[in-house]
Amino acid sequence: MNSKSLRGILCLLAAAALLTGCGSKPPLPGGGLSFCASSELRTPSPWIEDLNQTSASSAANMFDRLIEQDPASPHSFLPSLAQSWEVSGDGLEYTFRLRTGVEFHSSSFFVPSRPMDSSDVVFSFEKLMRSDSIYYLNDHELLRFPQQSGMTDLLKSVTAPDRSTVVFRLHRPDPSFLRILSSDFAVIVSKEYADFLRTFGRDPDFFNSHPIGTGPFMFDDFREGKYLRLKRFSHYWKGPGSGNVRTLVFDFTDIQWRRMIKLMTNECQVMNSPAVSDIEFLEGSRDTRVYRREFLNEILLAFNTESSVMHNPFVREAIIRAIDRTAIQKIISFDDGSASDAIIPETASGHGAKIVPTVYPFSVEHARQLMTASEARLPLELTVWADRTNLNNEYRDSRLYQILRHELAEIGIKLKIIRMSRSAMRNHRARGRYDLAIINAQFTLSDPSEEIRSVFGCSGADDNFSNFCDERMRLDLERLRTEPDEKKRVTISREISSRAVEAMSFIPLSRTQDTYVTRENIHGVQRTQNEGLSFMNTVIGSHD
Numbered sequence: 001m002n003s004k005s006l007r008g009i010l011c012l013l014a015a016a017a018l019l020t021g022c023g024s025k026p027p028l029p030g031g032g033l034s035f036c037a038s039s040e041l042r043t044p045s046p047w048i049e050d051l052n053q054t055s056a057s058s059a060a061n062m063f064d065r066l067i068e069q070d071p072a073s074p075h076s077f078l079p080s081l082a083q084s085w086e087v088s089g090d091g092l093e094y095t096f097r098l099r100t101g102v103e104f105h106s107s108s109f110f111v112p113s114r115p116m117d118s119s120d121v122v123f124s125f126e127k128l129m130r131s132d133s134i135y136y137l138n139d140h141e142l143l144r145f146p147q148q149s150g151m152t153d154l155l156k157s158v159t160a161p162d163r164s165t166v167v168f169r170l171h172r173p174d175p176s177f178l179r180i181l182s183s184d185f186a187v188i189v190s191k192e193y194a195d196f197l198r199t200f201g202r203d204p205d206f207f208n209s210h211p212i213g214t215g216p217f218m219f220d221d222f223r224e225g226k227y228l229r230l231k232r233f234s235h236y237w238k239g240p241g242s243g244n245v246r247t248l249v250f251d252f253t254d255i256q257w258r259r260m261i262k263l264m265t266n267e268c269q270v271m272n273s274p275a276v277s278d279i280e281f282l283e284g285s286r287d288t289r290v291y292r293r294e295f296l297n298e299i300l301l302a303f304n305t306e307s308s309v310m311h312n313p314f315v316r317e318a319i320i321r322a323i324d325r326t327a328i329q330k331i332i333s334f335d336d337g338s339a340s341d342a343i344i345p346e347t348a349s350g351h352g353a354k355i356v357p358t359v360y361p362f363s364v365e366h367a368r369q370l371m372t373a374s375e376a377r378l379p380l381e382l383t384v385w386a387d388r389t390n391l392n393n394e395y396r397d398s399r400l401y402q403i404l405r406h407e408l409a410e411i412g413i414k415l416k417i418i419r420m421s422r423s424a425m426r427n428h429r430a431r432g433r434y435d436l437a438i439i440n441a442q443f444t445l446s447d448p449s450e451e452i453r454s455v456f457g458c459s460g461a462d463d464n465f466s467n468f469c470d471e472r473m474r475l476d477l478e479r480l481r482t483e484p485d486e487k488k489r490v491t492i493s494r495e496i497s498s499r500a501v502e503a504m505s506f507i508p509l510s511r512t513q514d515t516y517v518t519r520e521n522i523h524g525v526q527r528t529q530n531e532g533l534s535f536m537n538t539v540i541g542s543h544d
Contacts, residue, residue: 081102098118098165119191291517300509303505314374368410368412381413452477521542
């Protein structure tokens with residue numbers, strides 16, 4: 001289909017669905033920008049949300065962290081709310097000296113009486129860690145950031161010797177601790193605001209749904225499943241920046257073609273995760289600009305080794321050999337990218353190792369022989385749990401399931417696919433009856449160790465839906481947690497990835513790109529460490 005035909009179809013769809021034409025609809029009044037986000041938020045508070053681009057983007061724009069990752073050097077860090085820090089010789093104590101004069105946001109009912117100090121930093125972390133805090137959530141399935149980063153088990157205490165100093169003490173040395181603190185989700189919030197709400201009888205839910213931070217934008221309004229509206233913070237400690245966005249709206253639009261229509265009709269000026277089949281049109285359009293990044297997300301198939309059927313190694317190997325990963329990549333991604341042959345992307349600091357083709361090459365005939373050797377009764381019906389936001393694209397989701405059903409039917413296996421949210425998968429994992437799970441592993445470019453420890457973890461409070469963890473894996477994970485040398489961490493990560501494939505607990509299915517699109521007059525959108533989007537320096541220009 002040529003670009004002119006596609007544009008015509010988009011206009012017709014827009015007219016029917018949105019009752020608007022395909023002209024140049026102006027953005028929000030008063031320097032407003034709308035971001036059509038692919039995932040909705042349950043709350044604007046990033047310490048509760050699942051880790052995805054929407055939550056990372058909201059966190060990056062509303063809040064600050066103690067330190068930031070240096071964009072020019074992924075293994076270095078820059079001052080932020082902390083202007084300096086020291087690490088003890090044994091690696092167990094981190095002392096931060098805070099910046100002075102940093103103002104918190106205000107609201108129609110709350111005006112802070114003081115700038116940010118050490119009590120706010122202590123509160124920001126203790127609310128995640130201390131069970132005697134009213135802001136502590138008993139349901140730790142909600143606390144994705146502290147859980148996935150390992151901070152819950154790592155952090156021993158946070159204390160404030162004085163108003164400008166904070167000391168973190170760890171249970172054990174962990175070279176990734178600074179990276180955890182630089183994450184989009186390690187945000188600092190106002191203790192004074194929390195105390196104020198308690199005085200007036202407000203519960204913690206209100207604190208989470210109406211957050212107060214120190215970032216370049218401040219909370220204005222939120223409707224679950226609909227939108228999050230922010231407004232520019234005029235007293236931001238970094239200064240006004242170069243951007244001219246005064247109102248920032250997150251428009252939660254999980255259906256891909258709707259995001260596309262809103263972008264083309266200028267109802268949204270930025271969107272993420274376009275359909276791969278639409279990228280050629282978007283790149284050729286004078287109205288839009290496409291920004292793509294290296295492959296960082298792996299779609300993984302986990303074998304539940306505690307399932308009576310999946311406990312059989314012949315069945316697991318048969319499934320691996322029956323799946324043509326090259327065909328999957330071509331069909332669902334239209335040749336955009338490469339076949340996924342490593343659990344950890346090679347672009348993630350060299351941690352990837354191409355191991356699948358050499359260990360278990362694609363062979364339907366060999367797969368049939370393995371099914372015969374397994375003595376499984378055919379047809380064999382398997383239950384698959386699939387993250388419903390896994391590929392963030394309904395078309396690709398359905399195509400992936402279609403391909404898997406077809407390929408495994410060739411060896412006598414029927415699939416019953418149940419789609420649910422990642423949080424539901426975690427909630428039901430302990431008592432759930434599933435044989436396979438499709439998950440999306442999001443590795444950071446700088447250091448994939450956090451995701452490795454979650455996907456292959458042995459704690460039972462992670463995303464290891466294979467439920468596999470032998471002594472070798474346990475030791476490797478512990479080595480990864482404590483090894484300070486980056487090259488050795490790369491080696492350990494590869495060993496963990498190789499062990500997962502050798503044990504037939506995980507295999508990669510497909511790889512996706514981090515892509516976002518803007519209108520042609522939008523400039524200066526910046527990616528953050530966790531693939532969020534920052535709009536502090538974004539400029540809304542005039543149309544060409």
